Amino acid sequence: MTREYRYLGPDGEGIAGLPEGVGAALGSEYCVHLLPSAARMAEAVREATAKRAPLLLLTPYFRDAELKAAIPLFRAIPGGATADVAVNDWGALQTLHGLFPRMRLSIGRLLSGQKRCPRIGASARLTEEGRMWHGEGIFSSPRARAYLEESYGVTGYHGDDLPWSRPAPEDAGREADAPFLFVHVSHAIVTVADACPWIGGVSSASVASCPRPCRNGHALLREPSMGGDLLQKGKARFTSRDPAGAGRSSPSGAGAVVTYRDLP
Amino acid sequence: MLILSPVDRASEAPELVAAGAEELYAGYVPPFWSETFGPVVSCNRRSFDEANVASFDELGALVRAAAVRDVPVHVALNASPIPGGMIPRLVATAAEFARIGVRGVIVSDLPLLLALRGAKIRRLALHASTLFSAFNGMTVAFLRRAGAERVVLARELTTAEIAAMVPPAGETRLETIGFRGRCPNIEGFCTHLHDDPRRAWPCELRYEKVWVGKGEAIPPEILSAIERTEGADRFFSCGLCALPLLERAGVHALKIVGRGSETARKVAAVRAVAAMRAYGREAIPGPKDCAARGKALYRETFGRPCRPENCYFPEFRPGEDG
Numbered sequence: 001m002t003r004e005y006r007y008l009g010p011d012g013e014g015i016a017g018l019p020e021g022v023g024a025a026l027g028s029e030y031c032v033h034l035l036p037s038a039a040r041m042a043e044a045v046r047e048a049t050a051k052r053a054p055l056l057l058l059t060p061y062f063r064d065a066e067l068k069a070a071i072p073l074f075r076a077i078p079g080g081a082t083a084d085v086a087v088n089d090w091g092a093l094q095t096l097h098g099l100f101p102r103m104r105l106s107i108g109r110l111l112s113g114q115k116r117c118p119r120i121g122a123s124a125r126l127t128e129e130g131r132m133w134h135g136e137g138i139f140s141s142p143r144a145r146a147y148l149e150e151s152y153g154v155t156g157y158h159g160d161d162l163p164w165s166r167p168a169p170e171d172a173g174r175e176a177d178a179p180f181l182f183v184h185v186s187h188a189i190v191t192v193a194d195a196c197p198w199i200g201g202v203s204s205a206s207v208a209s210c211p212r213p214c215r216n217g218h219a220l221l222r223e224p225s226m227g228g229d230l231l232q233k234g235k236a237r238f239t240s241r242d243p244a245g246a247g248r249s250s251p252s253g254a255g256a257v258v259t260y261r262d263l264p
Numbered sequence: 265m266l267i268l269s270p271v272d273r274a275s276e277a278p279e280l281v282a283a284g285a286e287e288l289y290a291g292y293v294p295p296f297w298s299e300t301f302g303p304v305v306s307c308n309r310r311s312f313d314e315a316n317v318a319s320f321d322e323l324g325a326l327v328r329a330a331a332v333r334d335v336p337v338h339v340a341l342n343a344s345p346i347p348g349g350m351i352p353r354l355v356a357t358a359a360e361f362a363r364i365g366v367r368g369v370i371v372s373d374l375p376l377l378l379a380l381r382g383a384k385i386r387r388l389a390l391h392a393s394t395l396f397s398a399f400n401g402m403t404v405a406f407l408r409r410a411g412a413e414r415v416v417l418a419r420e421l422t423t424a425e426i427a428a429m430v431p432p433a434g435e436t437r438l439e440t441i442g443f444r445g446r447c448p449n450i451e452g453f454c455t456h457l458h459d460d461p462r463r464a465w466p467c468e469l470r471y472e473k474v475w476v477g478k479g480e481a482i483p484p485e486i487l488s489a490i491e492r493t494e495g496a497d498r499f500f501s502c503g504l505c506a507l508p509l510l511e512r513a514g515v516h517a518l519k520i521v522g523r524g525s526e527t528a529r530k531v532a533a534v535r536a537v538a539a540m541r542a543y544g545r546e547a548i549p550g551p552k553d554c555a556a557r558g559k560a561l562y563r564e565t566f567g568r569p570c571r572p573e574n575c576y577f578p579e580f581r582p583g584e585d586g
Contacts, residue, residue, distance in 0.1 A: 030453075061418075061450070063425055064400045088453075091402030094409075110397075113345035113373070115455040117466060123459045127302035134305075134457070136345045141375040143351070148374075151409070191467070192453040194420035201489030202578070203420065217477010219490065223469045225460070230471070232490065 003179055003256040005056045007264055010034040010212070012055075015047040023054035025258050029088050029108055030060050030192045030236040033210035038072035045081050055083040056182070056258065058108065061192075062089050063205055074100060086158050086182070087111070097152040104178060106156030107148065109189060112137040114159055116188040118239045121163055122227025135165030139181060156255070157181055160188040161241070179255030186241045187231070187260050196235045204235060218263050233263045265511035265541065268439065269534050270523040271337070272317060274325035276530065281333040283531045284538030288330050289338040289370065291316040291523050292323050294357050297350065304459045307354065308340040308370075309395075311458060315524030320360070327365040336367035340523075342393040344373040351379045362388040372396060372452070374410060381411025389413045394441060397452030401432045408436045416441065416519065420450060422579050423506045427513035437516035442576055443533050445521025446501030448493035470494045496573040499529070500566055503576030504536060505558030508544025509551065536565040555580040 005023040008014050012026030026044060028034030036044065041057070048055045057077070062070060067089075077083050079102040087093045088108035096103055115134035120126065138144050139157035148154035155178040159165070196204050198214040214234035221230040221237070231238045240263075269285035271277060280288065291308040293316050304311045317323045327337045339361055341354055354376060358369050362385045369388060371377045372395030380390055392412035398404055399418045407415050414437040417426060426440055447454065448467050456466040473490065475482035501521070510518065518541075520533045543549070543557050558580065562570045575581055 061397055061399050061453070063421070064402075064428065067400050067402065089399065089403065090396060090406040091398070091400040091404070094402040094406040110453045115457065117455050117457040119457040119459065119466060123304065123457060125302075125304045125459045125461075126457075127304075129300055130302040130305040133301055133347065134455075136347055138345055138374060141345070141348055143348075143378055144375045147378055147410075189453075190455055191449040193449045194418075195448070195489075195493075197486045197489035200485060201492055205422075217475060217479070219482050219486070220474040220476055221471035221490075222474070223466075223471045225464075225469070226466060231476075 002254050003054065005054070005182075005256060005258045007258060007260045009215075011036045011040050012044040015044060015051060015053060018051065018053055023056060023256075024048055025056040025058060027058040028060055028264065029058045029086070029110055030189065031196070031204055031234055032060050032062060032066045032070070033204060033207075033212060034234070035059065035070065035073060038076045041073050041076040045077060045083065048083075049081065055081065057083060057085045058088075058264075059085060059092060060088055061110070062092055066205065067092060067095060071099070074103070077103065079103075084156060084178075093152050093154070101153065104156075105152060105154050106158060106182065107138060107154055109158045109160060109184060110192065112139065112157065112159050114162060114165065116160055116162060116190045116239055118190070118226050118228030118230070120227075131164045132166060135162050137165075140166075155180070158184060158258075160184055161186075161254075162188065181254050182256045182258055183254035184258045184260070187238045187263055188241070190230060190237045190239050192237075193235045197232070198234055231263055238263055265507075265515050266517040267534060267537050267541065268517045268519045270520060270525070270530055271326060272314060272523060273322060274329045276527050277326060277329035277333065277335070279527060279531050280534055281330070281335050283534040285335065285534045287336050287338065287517060288326075289340060289519070289523075290323065290326060291340050292320070294353070296353055300350070304457070305343070307343045307346075309343055309458075310523050312461070312463065312524055323361075323366070324364045331365055337365070338368035338370055338389075338391060339366050340370040340393070341376065342370050342372040342395055344395055346373040346376045348375070351376055355379050355383050358388060359383065359385050362386060368414070370416070377407075377410050377412065391416060391439070394419060395452040397450060401429050404429065404433050404436055404438070413437065414439055414516065418450065418452070419446060419576065423509050423513070423577055424579070426510060426515060430514040438514075439517040439519055440503075440510055440515055441519045441521060442503030442506060442510070443518070443520045443537055444501050444525075445498050446574060446576055447498065448496065448573075467493070468495060468498075492573050498574070499525075500568075500571070500574045501576060502558070502562050502570055502574060504540045504561050505555045505580035506577040507537065507540040507558070508549055508554050511541060511544055532565060536561055551580065
């Protein structure tokens with residue numbers, strides 16, 4: 001059975017209102033300023049536990065100082081909590097497995113290797129095999145899966161349901177309580193910059209804290225050769241298969257689906 | 265700190281070495297790869313012919329031309345992900361590289377890195393590409409454990425952040441990218457398709473913009489920041505100001521971007537980097553002097569002043585964008 005998570009914004013507001021059996025996703029895959037505080041994380045864990053809802057914390061890439069500063073946030077997730085942490089930074093994986101060996105870690109979309117540029121669907125220069133290559137992900141590699149599980153306890157992988165992706169690998173062992181493949185619908189991250197236009201185009205690391213002006217809206221970017229619109233919010237550019245935000249149910253092979261009401 | 269220059273053919277090696285290059289790196293696409301994936305999907309992220317050594321024989325000639333000048337050649341195999349069926353073939357190719365004297369391969373795919381580590385190919389160093397997005401010391405540790413002897417850091421780090429990463433890296437050599445080719449996006453997280461034969465990349469295009477959110481129009485400061493990178497020519501990218509400090513911090517090599525560019529451009533880039541490094545060694549300058557000298561050298565090299573959108577290390581532009 002496919003588990004559903006709903007993205008409830010960086011701080012995971014509204015866990016109490018989730019339907020029975022639906023999990024909550026929070027945090028950010030692309031900006032450290034969109035992570036919840038340690039206090040809010042602890043509260044989200046309490047709310048989710050009371051609701052018996054699974055939690056999924058999405059995390060971005062970190063500089064050394066940012067990773068150090070984020071440790072209290074991770075400490076706020078108790079060992080027994082039904083919480084998954086999606087990492088998008090190999091150093092975060094190394095750190096978290098070392099500090100919290102019982103934490104359930106999964107490899108995030110930014111590390112998956114899947115390519116999501118809308119041009120891929122439109123390019124006349126790609127062969128079919130070349131087009132399909134762009135949907136491949138690290139989750140397809142038995143060698144990587146074995147290494148990451150043995151060395152880092154990784155149990156899951158995140159990806160996108162792309163028109164050019166192949167079905168998820170069938171040989172991946174699945175535990176009932178731990179989804180193997182989290183498929184995010186329907187906004188796929190095409191690219192991430194370190195400089196954020198919402199704070200004047202400087203690196204997000206150049207501000208100690210951010211009032212999150214990117215939560216006020218996004219820019220739709222259109223160029224005829226791209227094969228589809230891009231949506232820019234903060235440091236990330238997305239492509240959407242479902243701009244209306246209705247979501248799609250259970251892409252093939254997914255152990256869990258992460259849905260979004262708005263751009264994350 | 266070594267100067268690592270791009271090279272595309274054997275005939276370029278003498279001039280690049282004479283200009284100051286101490287290591288060379290190249291691209292090579294084995295026929296089995298292009299036969300499978302076509303012309304756009306390269307095993308080293310450069311889809312145009314000029315950016316790849318034309319044949320295995322030519323690669324051998326390049327390695328020999330460099331070796332007589334005591335300069336090692338590394339080869340990029342930095343596509344990601346590498347489909348499982350391709351990994352044994354690329355490992356065999358890497359073994360062939362080593363046989364003809366290639367000294368390192370640049371890899372961005374974890375399964376390929378692990379396979380190469382397992383293959384234990386003699387005298388072939390494994391370099392973790394900047395596509396692994398090494399923003400912190402623990403990523404360096406992760407990559408070392410996976411087999412990398414050298415790690416190319418994320419391009420977005422500041423001089424101070426890089427300097428702080430050197431001591432904990434221990435014997436793992438750190439490399440930074442610091443001249444030409446600055447991408448507005450984090451390369452390891454960018455999934456844009458670079459398929460245009462005219463090399464008009466999605467990150468450089470000018471987009472029509474529509475605001476969706478509070479208010480009627482895109483706020484001007486956001487618009488201005490988005491437009492700053494549109495149309496920016498990455499050929500003009502530069503990190504010269506930081507060079508002396510990076511060398512003093514113990515960075516092992518500075519990579520110049522530019523596979524596929526004309527020989528004269530490559531040579532000019534190597535000369536500029538070598539001149540800045542020489543200045544750093546002679547004058548032991550502080551950050552202010554580095555900034556002044558770097559900007560002057562930029563103007564000499566490019567015939568125009570440097571701009572924020574082309575700057576690798578904005579900390580040397582105080583009051584402008586950092």
